[in-house]
Amino acid sequence: MTMIRTKLRDNVYLTYVPAVKFKTGFLSAQFLTPLRAETAGYNALLCAVLERGCRKYPDMEKLSAALDLLYGANVEHIVRKRGEYQLWGFVASAIDDAFVPGGGQLLEGVAEILGELICHPVLEDGLLKREYVDSERTNLLDAIRSAVNDKRTYAGKRLLEEMCRGEAYGLSHIGEEADVAPITAESLTRHYEAQLASSRLELYYCGRAELERVTAAVEPILRDLPVSRETAIAPPLVHPVRSEPLVIRQAMDVTQGKLSVGFSVDCKDRDAVFVMNTMFGATSNSKLFLNVREKLSLCYYASSAYHRSKNLITVSSGIEFKNYQKALDEILAQLECMKQGNWEDWELTGARSCIANGHRSISDSAGRLEDFYMGQIATGQQNSPESLMEAALAVTPERIMAAARAVSLDTIYFLTGKEEMDRA
Amino acid sequence: MLEHSYPRIGEQVWHDTLPNGLTIRVVSKPYHAKACAYFVTRYGGMDLRFQLNSQWLDTPAGIAHYLEHKMFDTEEGNALQELAKNGAEPNAFTSNAITAYYFDSTDHFYDNLRILLSFVSIPYFTDESVEKEQGIIGQEIRMVEDNPEWQVYQQLMECLYKESPARVSVAGTVESIRQITADTLYHCHKAFYTPANMVLCVVGNVDPQKVADIAREVLPAESGPVIPRDYGEESSFAPAHQEAEQRMEVSMPQFLAGYKCQPPKDGEEHLRMGMIGDMACDILFGDSSPLYRRLYEEGLINGSFGGNFDLLPGAAYLYVGGDTKDPRAVHQAVTAEAERLSREGIDETFYQQIRRAAYGQLVRSLNSFETIAIAAAEGVFQGFDYYRFPEVFDTITKADVEAFLRENVTAERTAISIIYPKEAN
Structure with missing residues (x-):
């Protein structure tokens, strides 16, 4: 395009x-x-x-x-x-x-x-x-x-x-x-x-x-727009690494708990982090979807997002209150698998296909293209969907493992029921 | 395959019906990177009572949706993963009237199409796998129960309808889905997932003949019978209850009001009625209506305010709602405005303005592959060709819209559903 x-x-x-x-x-x-x-x-x-x-x-x-x-x-x-x-x-x-x-x-x-x-x-x-x-x-x-x-x-x-x-x-x-x-x-x-x-x-x-x-x-x-001076766009600042994970619990009148987990990433190879996250939790073929949702039936949804410009990963899931520890343990266990290179060939092949599909189809929507280019501009980058796709498809298993090892638990946020909170 | 050209909307569509009764539509999109396939059965949340082997069967609420979840299971594993391995984005949904399975992909299209046709046409459940799904769907139901938009809608349908299964949630309840077994799922699959009850719609840069060939190869050579269904007979246009309310964890009250409408006959009348109903909404409470401006300026509504006309199997209703500090006042204002329009007629200049906007909206909606495919499939089920909408639109007059408002949007036919915030502790 x-x-x-x-x-x-x-x-x-x-x-x-x-x-x-x-x-x-x-x-x-x-x-x-x-x-x-x-x-x-x-x-x-x-x-x-x-x-x-x-x-x-x-x-x-x-x-x-x-x-x-x-x-x-x-x-x-x-x-x-x-x-x-x-x-x-x-x-x-x-x-x-x-x-x-x-x-x-x-x-x-x-x-x-x-x-x-x-x-x-x-x-x-x-x-x-x-x-x-x-x-x-x-x-x-x-x-x-x-x-x-x-x-x-x-x-x-x-x-x-x-x-x-x-x-x-x-x-x-x-x-x-x-x-x-x-x-x-x-x-x-x-x-x-x-x-x-x-x-x-x-x-x-x-x-x-x-x-x-x-x-x-x-x-x-x-x-009729006033004349203004040229301004430079600054990329986001690096998120400081935390020594101990921060844990936040909040109670509301809800029937389903929401567990959100944030990770910081100390790795400059963002293409590799992107591919790693795709395998970890970004698709219906990912480790989070297949294990936390399908295999253990711990939740209705569990997925992860890579905030590329800020180099953060966030996991979002909806669970029963009583499954808090089980779900959290399983999310961390799946991340550990990524660190150890513990995956099958089809998982990487599937992630690459999803990445190719996702980037190619951006050009099929004028709105998604706008959001893509505005996002590039606002973070001081000049990539095209094609160049990002090619860079991601060239990422090797070694780079994926290296990226996963740079991921560390930063913050746990749990939205729980009022009665659960009183009991805890 | 027959090629049809629709110059007013710039579409080329291939039509076919296979010997087994399956209807195929292929919409050509030479410049798009992705191609989508939608495999749709005329079987939705409202198809609870039907005739199988000359016996009437009553099935539990939520069964069509449950079946949708279980169809992805195959003897080899799971079709979702098979498709995702090819980079396809697969998904499915169940509405009141239909269940649709689909994917979009930019590569391996024909392989993906084979997978789609195969897993939807070959059921594979075990008691164990059906049992396991209870947990996942139970969580899904719990999740929507926390959603005020869902609650306000569900509550409205229960107010409006007495006999029609429109009052039953598509997903059912945690209790109703407990009655579902592998056996009931096999029965329902046999009844409704038969080629003559289904449509395959493909949108993208593909070879239409190849699509038809693959469908012929993968699907059964013969179709089962078309199944009679019972959607209940609403005895009256008066709502079952005029109002219902509950409290939830929301920041401000929200409401949804509905007006029970006369459902249309099948054929192009169905398409025409849908467009008249949509225009009636634009005229009555759309963004450029006098009512919208007045209520907005009085601080009674905000950008969340809006509504639409909805056609269901054997039922139709117009709805309007949003966040407001005074739901009843807004509801009354809508009914009063409809009465005024019925009495005084619609201003001719305003009608022409809305007509232009409505036409533009219909064209614009064709940017979405989902709209293109689902509208076509629903058209096949209701006996019309959706892509003929410009010609049908030409036949609509101001008097049609006025008659629609006069007949349907009245104080006798309406009900209101309200969600109030919980009182502070």
Whole structure:
């Protein structure tokens, strides 16, 4: 797959991926800001407020009408954590011109709306509209509090929070209640102006339009954007190794326990760690899936994720309370197998096939490609899905064992039932 | 194989029906790296009562889903691992109406297809393996029971329906699945996993003839009979209960309200009704509706608010819900808005705007291979060709949507399900 990266001006870049296979064209505009507790909530709130309306379409009904007329174009704000950066902005898509009944050009209309949303918010007395700020602050606070609703995600979030306390990587991508509650229209407006004048802006397009047409179409976004100085993107800091594992137990009114385990990795061969983790717990053929779930029936799910940019591994599982020690022991025993090279040939072959399949199929989704390239940019890397795949496929069993031996238990987080906690 | 061209949506599709009754669709995707195969049976969570060898059988809730889990077992081991070894990402799901087994892969496609067709058509269970699955599915059921979205949905279905098995959870309960044995699973497999009751849909850059040849080679030469099923007869459009609520560990109240609708006849009417129902939702409470804006500005709803029209075997309902501080007020506002639209009619300009957006959404949804395959399979089961949706869409009028709202979205046909936060200790 072709990718062309263009510097449009200082601190503004366009990543362009031509593709004819999608029904839609995909356009994204993301600001990159170092993730900090003081500003995470501000940026999250800001996107939501900007999405409420702009000079030309001052309320959601008018904005939605404009999008409906573009054959149901989508514009939504999105806030992500990639490495130790916060990415915040908008992703948009509209059906390709080829499928517009009677013909028409939709990309220009979509880009114009993005430009309006970013550069021309609804102002009252020079401030972001107070009504929008107040209602989106309430929504954001609700969203922060509702993190507890999905226990699986919540346990993963809490693990990183405890494991990476004091590091940007442990912070929530949408901020915390205490930082969001005091935000006012005044402080958010000052923040907006400062961010626009200083943050890196990354644009991305994937679809059938030519590069020249895309460059011309995004002009409304750039035209009124304040000029900012070029900023460099810093890779994430290394997670310090812990001498004793940290153990956290938390009680809630739940029927199923969630066991999340974090590991630090003292190994620079990230391709090898990636392959090791794939065999350990990233697929339905992995050691965790086959042993903890299938063989011992200890849980409904058990899987591991490699946080490549930060060089951490996290394991997530849902278990009965009474199986805590058994499940933990089994997870560690499977890791030990990886350290000893205790696997069969098909496990490595299968992991390589999964890696090849996973990387090749990224190019089948405009959204996944966007997330891939934005992730690369935010962590100061310049890989393509193909180059990462090739590097991973070249990893030898020796390198996998060496990578596994560099993995050490860092933090255990267990979400348990209230009665279990009282009994313990 | 017959090649059909659908220029308005830019798709090429090969159609075939094998002598054993299996329907095949191959959707050509020359530029994609991955190819997917979906092997789908018309057998879902609602197929609890059916006729086998001229006897009516009642089976335990959750059996179709249980069978789905057990189908991956083969005499040699487990098909999941066989597929994963080839780099395929296999999975399966059971809905109210169907069970689908699928994989996507960027390599070894035809090998993977053979594995898929083989493990789904050849059952292999032992009492021991069926017994062991109780633990895994039991955990799965426990997990969804902790999920407020699942609870609010399940509670709504129990409110809306009295006789229809729509009220029964697809996964069943920890108690109901205890009654499942290897024997019952074999019966159900024999009844429903027969070629004439199934569809194979492949999406990707593949050779259609080769797909048909492999299906002919792997699957049985003859099909069993098509099985009569009983979905219960709802005696009334009034809900069984008007409301239900419970408390869970959530941060704010959430609700789901439903309106019982007249289910459509089979054939293109089914497709047409689905699109009318979706447009009715957009007009009534979609992001660009006057009601959405008003409730949002009053702080009664947030981005979680929304709903859709859902067609089930022998049943149909429209639902709407989300997080809110006042579920009953939002529910009443939706019903009142539907009454207003029925009384005053839909504004013509707004209708044309929604019509454009709805068409764009239908085209957009074809980005997903799953949508392409599952919509086609459901179309085959209901007697229509899904890829003809642009032509069917052309026939829908504003009066159709108004009639839909007037008939279905009324105070008499609605029920509400609410989850409140636990009170602070």
